[in-house]
Amino acid sequence: MSEKKKKKFRINITPDECKGCGRCIYSCPVKVLSLTNKVNSMGIVYAQYNGADCIGCGSCFYACPEPGAITIYEIKPDEKGKE
Amino acid sequence: MSKEEIKFGRSKGFFETFERRPGPIKKNMHYCPGCGHGILHKLVAEALVDLEMQDKMIFISPVGCSVFAYYYFDCGGISVPHGRAPAVATGLLRANPDSYVISYQGDGDLGAIGLNNFLQAANRGENLTVCFVNNAIYGMTSGQMAPTTLIGHKTATSPYGRTVTNEGFPLKVAEMVAALESPVYVERVALTSTKNIRSARRALRKGLTNMKEKKGFSLIEFLSGCPINLKKSAEATDEWIEEEMIPYFPLGCLKDIADERDKIIRPIPIFDKEKVTKALLESAGNIKFGDKQTKLRKDLRIKCAGFGGQGVLSLGMMIAAMGQSRNINVSWLPSYGPEMRGGTANCSVVMSNDIIGTPIVIETNILITMNQPSMDKFLPDLATKGILLYDSTSIKPPKTKSRVYAVEATRIALDIGNIKCANSVIMGAFAACLKGFELENYEGAFEEAIKTTFRKKPQLIDMNILAFRKGKDSVKTVNV
Numbered sequence: 001m002s003e004k005k006k007k008k009f010r011i012n013i014t015p016d017e018c019k020g021c022g023r024c025i026y027s028c029p030v031k032v033l034s035l036t037n038k039v040n041s042m043g044i045v046y047a048q049y050n051g052a053d054c055i056g057c058g059s060c061f062y063a064c065p066e067p068g069a070i071t072i073y074e075i076k077p078d079e080k081g082k083e
Numbered sequence: 084m085s086k087e088e089i090k091f092g093r094s095k096g097f098f099e100t101f102e103r104r105p106g107p108i109k110k111n112m113h114y115c116p117g118c119g120h121g122i123l124h125k126l127v128a129e130a131l132v133d134l135e136m137q138d139k140m141i142f143i144s145p146v147g148c149s150v151f152a153y154y155y156f157d158c159g160g161i162s163v164p165h166g167r168a169p170a171v172a173t174g175l176l177r178a179n180p181d182s183y184v185i186s187y188q189g190d191g192d193l194g195a196i197g198l199n200n201f202l203q204a205a206n207r208g209e210n211l212t213v214c215f216v217n218n219a220i221y222g223m224t225s226g227q228m229a230p231t232t233l234i235g236h237k238t239a240t241s242p243y244g245r246t247v248t249n250e251g252f253p254l255k256v257a258e259m260v261a262a263l264e265s266p267v268y269v270e271r272v273a274l275t276s277t278k279n280i281r282s283a284r285r286a287l288r289k290g291l292t293n294m295k296e297k298k299g300f301s302l303i304e305f306l307s308g309c310p311i312n313l314k315k316s317a318e319a320t321d322e323w324i325e326e327e328m329i330p331y332f333p334l335g336c337l338k339d340i341a342d343e344r345d346k347i348i349r350p351i352p353i354f355d356k357e358k359v360t361k362a363l364l365e366s367a368g369n370i371k372f373g374d375k376q377t378k379l380r381k382d383l384r385i386k387c388a389g390f391g392g393q394g395v396l397s398l399g400m401m402i403a404a405m406g407q408s409r410n411i412n413v414s415w416l417p418s419y420g421p422e423m424r425g426g427t428a429n430c431s432v433v434m435s436n437d438i439i440g441t442p443i444v445i446e447t448n449i450l451i452t453m454n455q456p457s458m459d460k461f462l463p464d465l466a467t468k469g470i471l472l473y474d475s476t477s478i479k480p481p482k483t484k485s486r487v488y489a490v491e492a493t494r495i496a497l498d499i500g501n502i503k504c505a506n507s508v509i510m511g512a513f514a515a516c517l518k519g520f521e522l523e524n525y526e527g528a529f530e531e532a533i534k535t536t537f538r539k540k541p542q543l544i545d546m547n548i549l550a551f552r553k554g555k556d557s558v559k560t561v562n563v
């Protein structure tokens with residue numbers, strides 16, 4: 001349990017609320033976001049989370065101009081410390 | 084198994100879904116991709132909740148791209164004409180000093196059409212937070228030059244680039260407001276990098292906290308991106324703001340004296356109808372409202388018209404004074420051309436047993452004219468069952484179905500020896516036309532009114548009463 005105190009996070013980008021501006025992507029300090037090669041229902045190429053290493057800093061959330069496109073979750077281990 | 088907790092997510096300061104927004108998209112906003120308005124809206128929504136200001140907040144949506152901001156915030160909202168947010172905010176705050184108001188304004192709205200309203204509100208120290216979104220352009224109307232447009236910047240209305248010689252330097256709003264005495268807090272921030280957005284968040288909260296603590300006026304100027312009109316990506320827009328705008332519009336706090344200032348306590352407004360009436364009447368000189376009021380059969384809407392110098396305004400004043408002496412509610416509204424003598428002049432008098440709404444008279448039921456142009460102008464507005472009274476010294480008999488009375492007012496006044504008492508002759512004629520029609524003891528009322536009107540020139544009273552009596556005896560019925 002060497003990394004026992006390290007918090008874990010993930011983010012979700014709702015495709016239909018994203019306008020593909022890229023603000024979250026260049027604001028992320030650990031570069032874990034990118035544009036997809038898919039379009040949402042508005043016909044916009046949207047952003048996505050690469051799936052790992054989010055540090056939960058909130059930069060992408062405040063950079064994003066849409067109210068609910070981005071949600072950042074803290075993953076809390078259960079009592080036994082498992083994920 | 085693990086549990087998840089939302090660390091950053093959609094704020095409860097926003098409506099869950101944007102039902103007011105037309106069309107199928109109800110979760111995101113109408114702004115272009117990467118627009119600074121969206122970034123700021125999120126900071127506002129979050130602050131409303133965290134500072135517990137939602138229930139008392141009225142968010143003012145301006146004219147500009149943020150005209151639809153009321154679609155989004157779960158708090159009170161109001162839309163206002165271009166540039167008028169600080170004036171409306173003043174009304175809201177004075178009527179209800181416990182409410183909170185955000186005046187959200189663009190650079191066109193605040194810096195151009197609304198600059199006066201804004202500066203006056205700042206200078207009065209209204210307990211208001213102004214969010215000034217400086218994107219250096221008219222965004223909504225697609226890219227015209229704003230007061231804050233940078234030198235050299237090409238826009239739809241500065242196609243060769245703004246120049247100092249032609250358009251002057253970009254307006255430094257924050258510096259200007261910081262120089263005033265009243266404002267307690269002025270800061271300029273930028274909606275660009277994470278660091279800058281975080282300080283924008285702090286500044287906004289500081290402004291709102293000042294309002295909550297009734298410390299007065301706070302201005303936060305947000306340098307904000309309009310990628311569409313700049314024709315740049317969001318990232319290049321941020322770079323442009325940091326490299327081009329910030330050197331001219333430096334970031335930072337320009338004034339913060341909220342701690343030194345006491346709470347603003349303004350008089351508590353009165354809404355109770357009886358108290359308002361009492362307060363108004365007290366200032367008008369202790370008239371007993373509704374007491375022994377002469378009953379009118381219907382409201383009188385009177386127009387007296389002639390040329391300046393004929394005394395039509397004082398004629399109206401005498402008629403109003405006559406009504407007032409019988410405790411009838413009256414209003415008197417003068418209207419005259421720029422020339423004091425020789426131009427046209429008229430006044431509107433309303434008499435009512437009820438409270439008078441508008442003092443403006445359009446449809447008249449009594450028209451008094453003292454020269455031909457006034458007759459031609461106002462006769463079409465006379466009600467069919469109305470009364471017309473005119474000075475037949477110079478006016479030709481009109482064609483009308485209304486009741487018509489004529490008196491040679493100017494002629495009689497000249498015979499008495501002073502052309503200026505023609506209006507009192509008319510008063511006499513007017514009293515005769517009303518005989519048996521509207522008022523009891525009307526003659527006494529009119530004579531009293533003459534005495535009231537000339538109380539500061541007592542030497543004129545007798546002559547005018549003589550003129551009044553002659554007018555009463557000389558009036559001719561032209562058509563009944």
Ligand SMILES: Cc1ncc(C[n+]2csc(CCOP(=O)(O)OP(=O)(O)O)c2C)c(N)n1
Pocket residue numbers: 146147148149165188189190191192193196216218220221222223224229
């Ligand atoms: C009385 C009036 N004059 C002019 C307009 C046209 N008009 C609409 S928005 C706007 C300028 C908006 O610019 P700004 O305040 O900077 O807001 P932005 O869209 O950039 O956020 C103008 C001139 C109007 N709607 N009403």
Ligand code: SF4
Pocket residue numbers: 011027028029030031032033053054055056057058059060061072
């Ligand atoms: S929270 Fe921070 S680390 Fe995670 S995706 Fe957003 S910007 Fe990147």
Ligand code: SF4
Pocket residue numbers: 013017018019020021022023024025046047063064065066069070117
């Ligand atoms: S900042 Fe928001 S709208 Fe822009 S790409 Fe990222 S998620 Fe989409």
Ligand code: SF4
Pocket residue numbers: 113114115116117118119120148218222223308309310311312
């Ligand atoms: S025109 Fe500019 S200010 Fe208006 S919504 Fe688009 S990006 Fe925002």
Ligand SMILES: [Mg+2]
Pocket residue numbers: 189190191216217218219220221222229
């Ligand atoms: Mg603008």
